[in-house]
Amino acid sequence: MRLLLIDKSAYVRGTITASADDELCLCAMTRLELLYSARGADDYVQLEQDLAEFRDLRMDAETFAIALTAQRELAARGRHRVSLPDLLIAACAQQHAAGVLHVDRHFETLTDVLAFDAFRAG
Numbered sequence: 210m211r212l213l214l215i216d217k218s219a220y221v222r223g224t225i226t227a228s229a230d231d232e233l234c235l236c237a238m239t240r241l242e243l244l245y246s247a248r249g250a251d252d253y254v255q256l257e258q259d260l261a262e263f264r265d266l267r268m269d270a271e272t273f274a275i276a277l278t279a280q281r282e283l284a285a286r287g288r289h290r291v292s293l294p295d296l297l298i299a300a301c302a303q304q305h306a307a308g309v310l311h312v313d314r315h316f317e318t319l320t321d322v323l324a325f326d327a328f329r330a331g
Contacts, residue, residue: 212307213328214266216298216316217242223312223330233310235263236301238294266305268297275323276300282322291315299323 214234219225220243227233240260247253276296283289295315302309302325309316309327316327 212264212266212305213310214298214302214305214307215239215263216295216309216311216313217246218313219310219330221246223310225310225330233263234266234305234307235260236266236298237268238297238301240265242294266301266307268301272297272300272304275303279319279322283318286321288318288321291318295319299325 211228211231212234213227213231214236215225217239220239225233243260244253244256247256276299279300280289280291280296283291292315295313296319299309299316299319300323301307303323307325309325310330311327312330319325320327
């Protein structure tokens with residue numbers, strides 16, 4: 210079973226396809242980003258229900274430590290200006306040995322310093 214962590218970019222702008230061997234997942238960061246986009250209370254509730262269908266990958270102190278190390282390594286290369294949500298999502302992916310499904314160039318940069326596979330959504 211391959212875990213695929215969905216980024217907001219893939220959920221909103223991509224075509225999410227998964228094989229029978231894939232399990233689509235969210236983390237707290239993606240969930241917060243998506244819910245932030247809700248147009249009102251009813252939309253928020255509906256979106257929250259839709260997102261409840263996905264497995265949740267835990268984010269904890271280890272996730273933030275991984276993200277900080279990655280940011281430090283990127284800074285040493287002059288490339289640390291990736292969005293913080295993307296950095297945390299990629300750190301979560303590494304922590305859980307998951308891939309990231311995205312439509313966002315930052316994930317390609319993050320694969321240089323973190324151990325996860327980035328898959329561009331169609």
